[in-house]
Amino acid sequence: MKTFLVTTVGAVMLAGVAHAGFGIHADAAMQNKTYYQQDSIGNYYRQVDVTKFPEYETLAAKVDLTKYNPQVVEDNYNKRVILLKNHYGQPRFKSLYFKEEDRIKIIDYRGGLVYEGIIGKTAVHDSKGVDNVRSISSDHTALPEYQVLSTQTDLTGYMVRIVEDNPNKRTVLYIDANGRSQYKTIYIKETEYVKVIKL
Structure with a gap:
């Protein structure tokens, strides 16, 4: 009985050491x-x-x-x-x-x-509470879709949110001072086609 008890206690202690060793390894990996x-x-x-x-x-x-x-x-x-x-x-x-x-x-x-x-960038919340709306900058004014939209409406005070930008197309929302999306542009890059949607 004593032999069984000693063997059991030894196994428990060994398991504790192995567990402690694993914990140290995991913590070290997280710090790295x-x-x-x-x-x-x-x-x-x-x-x-x-x-x-x-x-x-x-x-x-x-x-x-x-x-x-x-x-x-x-x-x-x-x-x-x-x-x-x-x-x-x-x-x-x-x-x-x-x-x-x-x-x-x-x-x-x-x-x-x-x-x-x-x-x-300093971000502001759009109407959906998402922090990816930016002031219109010179980068945005150079975009073909911005140039098309700016001939149709005054975009002073508007913010932009790039919803999608991949090798095929770019979708941009134009948001007013009240945080409401007013216009959406879709630019097809291969054909240079611009679609303007009033929201």
Whole structure:
């Protein structure tokens, strides 16, 4: 009986040491903030520091990153998707960074949208409460769809929200001082066709 008791106590102590060792390893990995990404063929992994990404600062301001391990699941010319996983390996948050627009979207798997905004810009809320509306700048006035719309209406005091911008088309909302979307333009890039919609 004594032998059984000693063996049982020894096994429990060993399990505790193994568990403590796993906890230290997981915490160290979270502090490192790196992830391993598989190449397109799936042959090898490379280590990348996520703190170098432009969206990292915004992500760190909205989510306590000390509790999660980042894993990049998609990174192409258009967007980067990072999953933030808990110590059990389950995704808790998702970050989507749209490179051309410099826009980040952070989603909580339990609570929905946490934040959406333009990196490095002072953002205001549009009528849907989304932080990706900007003042009209010289970049916007150079757009073909802006030039078409500005000949039809005075856009002084309007804000813009780029809803979609991909290799095929760009969709832009023009929002008045009351936060209401008044116009929508759709620009087809290949044909340079502009459609203006009064909302």
